Amino acid sequence: MPNKIVLAYSGGLDTSVILKWLIERYQCPVIAFCADLGQEEDWEEIKQKGLSCGAEKVIIRDLKEEFVKEYVFFAIKAGARYEDWYLMGTSLARPLIAKEQIKIAFEEGADAVAHGATGKGNDQVRFELTFSALAPHLKVIAPWREWDFKGRQDLIAYAQKHGIPIPVTPEKPYSIDANLFHISYEGGILEDLWTEPPEDMFLMTVSPEKAPDKPEYIEIEFERGEPIAVNGEKLSPANLLKRLNEIGGRHGVGRIDMVENRFVGLKSRGIYETPGGTILHIAHRALEQITLDREVMRLKDSLMPKIAEMIYYGFWFSPEFQALKTMVEQTQERVSGTIRVKLYKGNVIIAGRKSPNSLYKKRLVSFEEKEGYNPKDAEGFIRLQGLRLKIYNLSKEEEA
Known part of the structure; x- marks a missing residue:
């Protein structure tokens, strides 16, 4: 059993329920960690909500500059798009959140970390691969893989039973990150x-x-x-x-x-x-x-x-x-x-x-200029490029 847990906390439905559930299940202090990545939350309200749900403390870290410079800007430089379309706003955030969560666990003397990722999603992998890479000795708790709740409707009922205010209603239950x-x-x-x-x-x-x-x-x-x-x-x-x-x-x-x-x-x-x-x-x-x-x-x-x-x-x-x-x-x-x-x-x-480093040279590509490039050079280039095509087709004619 863990002695102290650091939970990646957002104040939303899942992590609010998880915070209460962890305290009941493990009977140990839980620290709620919030990563400010620019989501424009009322952080004081979230802090008070976490404390009211039983958190030993709520730690909020401003990670906006690090997030953009070290993660977002790298993805821009790499041109990274998953399956051509997705620019990976969630994917880029998770390793930073998990890294800071580990840092807090060290600072607070915690021996376990927890996250609110579902058992069907990608985030559980992102969090736990980061934990494995940076702090393999910490215990990892993934409530969605442990408890008996089947879905968010069960979580809403649990929250209502325990008086936990939630931003999601049964009539509008899509998830937002x-x-x-x-x-x-x-x-x-x-x-x-x-x-x-x-x-x-x-x-x-x-x-x-x-x-x-x-x-x-x-x-x-x-x-x-x-x-x-x-x-x-x-x-x-x-x-x-x-x-x-x-x-x-x-x-x-x-x-x-x-x-x-x-x-x-x-x-x-x-x-x-x-x-x-x-x-x-x-x-x-x-x-x-x-x-x-x-x-x-x-x-x-x-x-x-x-x-x-x-x-x-x-x-x-x-x-x-x-x-x-x-x-x-x-x-x-x-x-x-x-x-x-x-x-x-x-x-x-x-x-x-x-750009001062531009490789585009107008004088070389312009149809109006001949400087620096002799069109006759293309003749030998084309002949060599076409050689294998000629050999291939001559061979087919001989076989026929």
């Missing part, structure tokens, strides 16, 4: 794949139909792959992302409705809003197009699905992922410059590119 990078929605009415998400569900973006009729231009400056300024104003990582969320959100940028393959083997529908992240991904890619060598870009692109998969699966602190991180960072040494984008009714359109 928010941070500075995105908001995700899943479960409940969204489990019907034929049902369009209700418009009043979205919190970060207006619908493209209601976005302004006039496009807005913005300029984003990058240094070694990381965004550092918007419209000439240098901002901290968290403030820069917040600014782009506001701009992109009012233009309906960054909505995704997809069915993804969970690590555990199930398919799951997720609705995502990632306005600032969508702008950054597109702008960063445009800058790479003029600053990266062709073969470096192709190598990086070939590794992107694997990098995204490892983030999604929870292998952030694995040795192979750390090796890939080093490689990605090396590719970003020349990715500095400014990209101008036009935002219009959900679209992010590249409107200008410039």
Whole structure:
């Protein structure tokens, strides 16, 4: 039996019930840990709620800058998108939360950590792989795999029985996960794949139909792959992302409705809003197009699905992922410059590119210039490229 538990706590339905359940089940002190990743909660209210549910203490850590700089910006530099669409706002947050949870466990003398991830989802894997990598001696408690509750309706009944206030009602039971990078929605009415998400569900973006009729231009400056300024104003990582969320959100940028393959083997529908992240991904890619060598870009692109998969699966602190991180960072040494984008009714359109490291040379590619490139050189190049095709077809003719 554990002597003290640190619970990753959000104040929502699941972790509020879990907090009470842990105290009853294990009869030991429980510390509720809240990670402020920019989800704009009333932290004082959550603190009081945790204490009222019996927590020994509630610890709130502001991790916004670390989250954006070390996790979100790396994903931007890697171009990481799970199954082409998902920008992984939840996946990126979990290793940081788990890492800080371990730090608190050390500080508070706890010998166990707990999380509120369900037994069917990905988050249980992400939390526990981080625990395994960074603190294998800690006991891990996963209530969703231990208790007899079958679903969220059981949790709602338990909460009502114990007087726990909850933000979710039986009439609107879809789950929400928010941070500075995105908001995700899943479960409940969204489990019907034929049902369009209700418009009043979205919190970060207006619908493209209601976005302004006039496009807005913005300029984003990058240094070694990381965004550092918007419209000439240098901002901290968290403030820069917040600014782009506001701009992109009012233009309906960054909505995704997809069915993804969970690590555990199930398919799951997720609705995502990632306005600032969508702008950054597109702008960063445009800058790479003029600053990266062709073969470096192709190598990086070939590794992107694997990098995204490892983030999604929870292998952030694995040795192979750390090796890939080093490689990605090396590719970003020349990715500095400014990209101008036009935002219009959900679209992010590249409107200008410039970089001191640009490999695009107008004098070489222009149809009006002959400097630096002799078109006759292409003759031998084409002949050599076509040699194997000639041999292959001559061989077929001989066989006939």
